[in-house]
Amino acid sequence: QVQLVESGGGLVQAGGSLRLSCAASGRTGSSYALGWFRQAPGKERDFVAGMNLSGRHTYTADSVKGRFTISRDNTKNTVYLQMDSLKPEDTAVYYCAGRRGITTVKAYEYDAWGQGTQVTVSS
DSSP states (O other): OOEEEEEOOEEEETTOOEEEEEEEESSOOTTEEEEEEEEOTTSOOEEEEEEETTSOSOEEOTTTBTTEEEEEETTTTEEEEEEOSOOGGGOEEEEEEEEESSOOSOGGGOOEEOOOEEEEEEO
């Protein structure tokens, strides 16, 4: 059983930055994938970025490419999402998700989820 704990959300003005963290505990390993998803009110949960703890299979959604960067610290079993040039449309609850295998963009393929962290971008 893998547990995921997110942190780092908050309120920021448009153009600002935030960094989200996702700490994984339990049986992971280099083949384990961690992904970030977000869900705005009334909308579906969308893939943002993800990577395997090996550093391979790194993907970023087109909507955030060039603004968001995913990285990892294997010594802490933690994945980060650096979010720059934030826009009001980035406002959502951001979730960390985990699965054994390569990174995918489909939420239903992940079997471990964090509690979510709110990101609010004011205009």
